[in-house]
Amino acid sequence: MADGENDKLVLERFLPYRLSFLTNVISRKLARLYSEQFDITPHEWKVLANLSRHPNISAAKTGEKTAMDKVAVSRAIKGLCDKGLVHKVFSSEDRRRSVLNLTKKGGDIYHQIEPLVIEYENSLRDILSQEEQNQLDRLLSKLTTHVGG
Amino acid sequence: MADGENDKLVLERFLPYRLSFLTNVISRKLARLYSEQFDITPHEWKVLANLSRHPNISAAKTGEKTAMDKVAVSRAIKGLCDKGLVHKVFSSEDRRRSVLNLTKKGGDIYHQIEPLVIEYENSLRDILSQEEQNQLDRLLSKLTTHVGG
DNA sequence: TTATTATAGTTACATATGAAACTTATTTCA
């Protein structure tokens, strides 16, 4: 560190901000795919997608799977129930625990949105060569495991 | 796409969510470096850092440089002025335009935080080999230019 | 038992954020 370059903060090169900028742009574009047409928030979409893959799950489990905190999960579920996209009952074995499922309507809407979202991810990946995609997956995994939850 | 794997959404593998998760963890840790000791918000820190590098700048230019919207910039500047870290006057040539500078106190605090932040970035980069760091910089640049601001 | 502790989920409160409206100053150009 003799050149006096690495001990000055330059926002344009600062890794956390570069990551954050890219992520924000991508998240905004992604959200537009379901927020406008379907009036679904990002949290709601995440819960919906997770319920599609993992039916009969509780709110707490949903939080684990999606890395959302329990308040965000609770609100997303409330929103989805109000819109008739999710059905909630409480478990008869443990009446604290909810049992969640997509309704018919929820499933229908999910299957309308899913291809749009997958297409968007593909459009992102297509910016990169196959080699670069592998690098990206690897780097994300490595960083994510090391920064700790 | 014949194997039926790439046409189902799996949150754990979905690029925007992996990016978002990593970014959120990093942003939270970064914010802790200045929020607790110095009572500075992320927006305020960003403006502070930018002013250190670009003195005598307006709020609008600050917004351009930091990719923040003008409301966030306005609020950050108000917070920094209230804390006595930034000095604001309006330009005599164009009295709509502000001219911003760090105060002595602002500069002092900035120079206390800067090494902590740089150290944190280094600790992130040190997770990766030099080769991987180059890959990451390259991938971020490529994705960022292609997703469009 | 029954008192204690822990868990699932919700609610309340305080703060953060973004979009649109607004104020003031400057520029444009009929």
Next chain:
DNA sequence: TGAAATAAGTTTCATATGTAACTATAATAA
């Protein structure tokens, strides 16, 4: 000129978010 359009910043309002407090249920253990 001076009316209309534009630009810089601020304020307002509606919504989003996170922390902590709260309710209800279940598990633990004395």
